[in-house]
Amino acid sequence: MLTGETTHAAADAGSTDASRTVLFDFDGVLFQGDAFEQFIxxxxARSAIYKALAFVTMPWWLLCGVVSRRRAAWALSHVALCGxxxxxxxxxxxxFADQLVRRPRQFYRDGLAALRRHVADGDEVIVVxxxxxxxxxxxxSQLGLPELTVFATQLKPGLFGMRLQVHNVGRRKVQNLAAKGVTRWRLAYSDSFQDMPMLKQAGEAVLVNGTPKLCKRVEKALGRTVTRVAWY
Structure with missing residues (x-):
């Protein structure tokens, strides 16, 4: 099985019909915020030991921050997953997921409703x-959607704890989909310019709660208009 991909449905993602395939990002589209960041x-918050480890390893993650904020964030994540x-x-x-689903206004109800409509209509919905x-x-699963195909970031066990194996962002999303035979899709829902590779290959690109600046930037990169939705 491809790293970072989980299929709950019986059908292989590679057999999907492009005219019925719909992609959803998760953070910022279905979930309000960054779920993994909240977990970290x-x-x-619940451990003084991890706070102390973060202080001791400060030179390491600050050095990572010189390269990129993403590297620094993952360095801090690795500290929090130590052991x-x-x-x-x-x-x-x-x-933690079981706690999150009980929090009020943590998910975009409009986004979940749209996803469920696609499922009810017989579309092949993939969360990327x-x-x-x-x-x-x-x-x-806790939201009542256990049968969806999911392409996501994956961790692996390391010497000191869980470590990043594949970060499913940007072009990696498209590469992972292509590895399973999914190369075209009718719709793609996203809230980020980082998903340009995924949006570019969609028959219709949908921006969720996009600012005018972001919408203009995406449309310029795509060379066509995007559908804009405001979800709450």
């Missing part, structure tokens, strides 16, 4: 996200 913040093997990580991620696989899969 939760781990720091966790695969089973303990899964238990922690799923327990930079969120971590176990966390996002549990969230969708």
């Amino acid at each position: 913040r939760h781990r720091y 966790l093997g695969a089973q303990r990580y899964q238990a922690a991620a799923e327990a 996200t930079g969120c971590e696989r176990i966390l996002v899969t549990r969230l969708l």
Whole structure:
């Protein structure tokens, strides 16, 4: 199975009909915020040990920040996951997901309603996200959507704890889909310019809660108009 991809449906994603395939990003489209970031913040908030480790390793993650903010964020994530093997990580991620689904206004109801309409209409809905696989899969399952195909970021066990294996963002999303035979799709929902590769290959690109500046930038890059939706 492709790293970072989970299929709950019986059908292989590679057999999807492009005219019925619909892609949804997760963070910022279905979920209000960044779910994995909230998980990492939760781990720091409940443990003085991880806070101390973050202080001790400050030179490392500050150096990573010189290269990019994303590298620094993952360095801090690795600190927060220190000591966790695969089973303990899964238990922690799923327990946190169970908490998240009970929080009011944590999800875009309009986005979930749109997704469910596509499912009811018989479309092949695929969630393509930079969120971590176990966390996002549990969230969708708790929302009553356990049968969706999910392409997501995946971690792997390391010497000191869970580590990043594949970060499913940007062009990586399209590459992972193509590896499973999914190369065209009718609709793609996103809230980020980072998803340009995914939006470019969509028959219709949909921006969720996009600012005028972002919409203009995406349309210029695409060379065509995008559909704009405001979801709450």
